[in-house]
Amino acid sequence: MIRFFYNMAPNPMKVALFLEEAGLDYEAVPVDTKLGDQHTPTFRAINPNGKVPALIDGDTVVFDSNAILLYLAEKTGQFLPPPGSAARAELLSWLMFVATGVGPYSGQCVHFRLFAPERLAYPIKRYDFEARRHWRIVDERLARTGYMVGGAYSIVDMAVWGWAPRIPFMLADENAMAEFPNLARLMAEIDARPAAARARGIESRHGFKAEFDEAAMRNLYPQIFAPDPAAPAG
DSSP states (O other): OEEEEEOSSHHHHHHHHHHHHHTOOEEEEEOOGGGTGGGSHHHHHHOTTOOSOEEEETTEEEESHHHHHHHHHHHHTOSSOOTTSHHHHHHHHHHHHIIIIIHHHHHHHHIIIIISSSOOHHHHHHHHHHHHHHHHHHHHHHHHHSSSBTTBOOHHHHHHHHHGGGHHHHTTOTTGGGGOHHHHHHHHHHHTSHHHHHHHHGGGGSOOOOOOOHHHHHHHOGGGTSOOOOOOOO
């Protein structure tokens, strides 16, 4: 049986959606990052980077949410175009775009607005701008193609689904989705799928820490409490 290490953050949720869409048998193993579960030697042996999600499938260990999506899609032959096709190349391009652009800029937008020890204007402006720019690219793509790749529901749509519900929160604007009507249409379509409801339902299997206290901050953002680097000599 697949062991799926997760919490309810965007990256684990897109993997949960695939597992449910594909009907795979899996055990959901909670990793409460507010409690520091990701820092234990047991979890670091699975993912040296100490991030969720991670997955163990027999003797195979996979970490990074986009790598997991690609691994599971290739394992099952579901939700991806055939190897060697033009659509497969598009899928890889857009999946990496989510991995290196949409996710990181969206996450940093939240961090500098809400959790940085100093609320500095420039990083807030930079990451707000870049997050919006990346989401506009996604929205423009969906306006032309309906889905992110090849006119069919794929793992790239699942990767987008993991992050998109957080847009009003990350941009501090409850009406932010109005900027992205094609994305909003896709999210409504995916949310209507039974697998999406089942994916969200894994939260009820385990209780995660609700308080965002200093201990949680230390576990999630240890750099805030690390010593400042020494000033260069001279």
